[in-house]
Amino acid sequence: MSNMNLLQAINNALEIAMSKDDKVVCFGEDVGHFGGVFRATSHLQEKFGKSRCFNTPLTEQGIIGFANGLATQGHKPVAEIQFADYIFPAFDQIVNESAKYRYRSGNQFDVGGLTIRSPYGGGIHGGLYHSQSPEAYFTGTPGLKVVIPRNPYQAKGLLLASIRDNNPVIFFEPKRLYRASTGEVPEGDYEIPLGVAEVVKEGTDITILGWGAQMEVLEKAVALAEKDGISCELIDLRTLLPWDVNTVVDSVKKTGRLLISHEAPRTGGFAGEISATIQERCFLHLESPISRVTGLDTPFPLAHDKEYMPDHLKNYEAIKQSVQF
Amino acid sequence: MSNSNQPEVRVVHTPTFIDGSDLETPILKILQQDGTLYEGAALPDIDQALALKIYDTFLFIRALDERMVAAQRQGRISFYMTEIGEEAADIGSTAAMASDDLIMAQYREQGALAFRGFPLKQFMHQLFSNENDLGKGRQMPIHYGSRDLNYLTISSPLATQLPQAVGYAYGYKLEQKDNCVICYFGEGAASEGDFHAAINMAGVFKVPVIFFCRNNGYAISTPSSEQFAGDGIAPRAVAYGVKAIRVDGNDVLAVLKATQEARRMAVENNQPVLIEAMTYRLGAHSTSDDPSGYRSKKEEEKWREKDPVQRMKLWLINQGWWSEARDAEELDLKRKNVMAAMKEAEQVPAPSIDELVTDVYDVPPQHLVDQLSELKAHIRKYPDAYPKTAWRLNDE
Known part of the structure; x- marks a missing residue:
């Protein structure tokens, strides 16, 4: 290593x-x-x-x-x-x-x-x-x-x-x-399979789903929520197409709640696709609406980039709202 | 020095502008309309066997195009495109290539594919989108392709094949193969960004590729005078460091000669070449088009007199290799064969519903497997609404 x-x-x-x-x-x-x-x-x-x-x-x-x-x-x-x-x-x-x-x-x-x-x-x-x-x-x-x-x-x-x-x-x-x-x-050759999500951290109250740079943000949000006693299951989707539906479905059936977060604008964002699939597959298991924490429906700004970003605090608030629904 | 491509620059001290008149583009002509050669014209490498193979392909394509336009009018197929008037351009140039050189066509080069030996049956399977179509019935008629014959499957978007031709040719260069890609397109497609990207990259990477432009005067209804203001397509290549030649596209010997020379330069020196063949689309753009709305019968007549097939026929007769009687006999035979193959292909069923989800990926992912099984359940419920596929499901 x-x-x-x-x-x-x-x-x-x-x-x-x-x-x-x-x-x-x-x-x-x-x-x-x-x-x-x-x-x-x-x-x-x-x-x-x-x-x-x-x-x-x-x-x-x-x-x-x-x-x-x-x-x-x-x-x-x-x-x-x-x-x-x-x-x-x-x-x-x-x-x-x-x-x-x-x-x-x-x-x-x-x-x-x-x-x-x-x-x-x-x-x-x-x-x-x-x-x-x-x-x-x-x-x-x-x-x-x-x-x-x-x-x-x-x-x-x-x-x-x-x-x-x-x-x-x-x-x-x-x-x-x-x-x-x-x-x-590792210095040597290894592959991580495509089309397979990873459960980064297990939990029981809510499933938190993201990918790429957003995972670091979500880890911070999860740390804050866990201090409040909320047990979070954190998943890195890794491959968006074709995406690992079963891993997310299994997790949501266990936790009853789902938050999806990405930097891209909300409308037409990939969180919408995931939300639709999960409500089809987990409708009777859901205890709160599926939550999306995303970039705004604007071009990416410069002076207001901090405000635009779906940062750990926005995710933390959304986690609390979902659990308290 | 950042611009090392310009070793000597003439310095001037008053503003001096350049324009198209500084570059004169000659046009190569070898064969006259009466079937005799221009004085001083040099023949390409051609013997009786090659000449007759080219001409046989001309007659086949005429028979195929004529019948399939009629078939579209009768509602047997949904769509068709003829290459009438342009046969010398694609067939004459493909005849200069090695059989394992890749052809990247636009969509009006069925002659090139026929020259390579694509069976009449396969043309028909593709046109009828049946289960024997190599493309599994997925694309509109005339989108042929054949791995075995090194003819890349056609895609409708224009000019996308040009930068791909550069990449494919780069692969030849990497593997030090004595091959060359020939890539066809029209003068309209040369307005696409991909054209400029491709010619520039070919010049920079120095790869064995021939860009073959069929300048047939029209992009659907838009005449070339509304397509570009410069002197056609050939001079553009020069600006990108690519060699160019303009030929009479209705002169099969000129096309063959130019392409033979171009291929030699491409293979021996990794020198990309652009060939601009001046020709005319005698037919409509497609069966969905009616040229009477944008051009005169008189103009069409003028070009009909320059018919490339007639011109070659007269040359063959002059050579003592062909006769009018044999011509009529051969065309009649081809028409009969085309008719018989068409009647056979239209009886072949559509591909199985399973082919709907194969080849999206190398292996269908779970969501496609699920979608197919939902679809099959639906078809079983309403079999009358899906007659092409429902009958097969009952067998399972």
Whole structure:
């Protein structure tokens, strides 16, 4: 084991993936010699050469189009979109191409080797265009997998699994935690399965569900609630598409209450999908309305980012309201 | 030096603007409409066998297109697109490629697929979305694809295949294969962002790819004069560091020659090339379109006189490789074969309902398994409302 931050864990996962499989190729804006604006691809060009880790021109639709073509050929491209806020020029390539390649060809062609990495989320004073959480734009697209890790250990294991998964995966990285989150990470190769949620902490009064950077916020909120004697079960969803319905259902049947929290705006956010499914599956077990603690339905603000964020205090209040309902 | 692509810059001391007139784009023509060669024109690498294979594909596509438009009018299929008038462009260029070179088509290149040997039966299975369709009945008619024949399955969104062609060609380069991708698109699609992304990336990465533009004058109803103000598509490639050539797209020998040269450059030097074939869509955009609303019969007539199939036929006859009698006989045979294959394919049932959820992922996840089983229960309850699939459920 060694102590790594989240960026180092991602860099380590990429290095392992590239050294074990020469079909893995990393590229994106500033990804080559410079190692990416956050340094996630540091030293990969030195180690694996310019043909396997390189800069691309500044064209997100080009990057993902290129990646789709390379994946069709049987390679395993790991394409970086510098900020999730800039993924939209590639939306057509992702939604109409990556997601539908296998289906439309009757499994004659696929882009199963494709992984798209992109830093997402607020809390770095990034304003409208360096803060967004666009996961719900993609969770409505059959054919994609959407994965979001919460810490260095999770990031390494989930990224290795994503690169090796035989489906296109969008891997959103919580950039606020890139250097802030550190922990013990095995030096060797390991994978954490996709589509499986993790019960981070068991409890009996309420289920608290989140993913990515929001897990750190939820841990703080849970600590406050537990001081008040509320027993919280904390779950990290980890994969949003396809999501692990059974783990959440089992937990809610036990606790009778559910709170879901994400940074993205509330309307059309992924919490809405989870709420709908859980009320279908757990209607007679629910003791209070399912609670959503999310970003506001506004663009991501700059001066008011603290106010916008679904922080630990908003979650703490929502936990109390749910238990006292 | 940040811009090392410009070794020598001419310095001026008064404002000097450049425009399109600084770049002259010639057009390659080899075969005249009367079936004779232009003086001084050099033939492509072509022998009797290749010439007859190309021409046989022309006749097949004419027979297929003619019958399937009629089939759509009769309500047998929902949709169709002909390539009448453009046969020399896609078939002539595909004839220059190796059989294991990937073809990335737009949607009007069934001729390229036929040239590769796609069986008539498979065309029909796709057009009738039946259970023998390689695409499992999922896409609209004409969205063909064949892994075995290295013809990527067509998708409707325009120009998405262009940056993909660069990625695929990069894979050839990584593996040091002597292959080249050929990627087809129209002059309308060249307005999409993906076109510019792709040509630029091909220039930067230096990959073996041929971008083949069928400049057929119209994007549905929009004439090329309302599509772009510059001199067509070829000069754009030059600005991105990609070589370009313009050819008479109705001249099969010019198309073949240009593509043979382009492929050589692409494979030997990783030099991407853009070919702009000047042609004309003699038919409607699709069976949902009526060109009389946006262009004159007179204009169509002018292009009908430049028919690429007629032009090649006259050349073949001049060569002593073909005759009018054989032409009529062969076209008649092809029409009969197409009719028979159509009647057979329309009797083949739709794919099983299980195929609704396969291939979304490599393995259907639980939620899709659940949704399929709910759907089957519903179909069993109302079998008359779902006749394509209900009959099969009873067998289970």
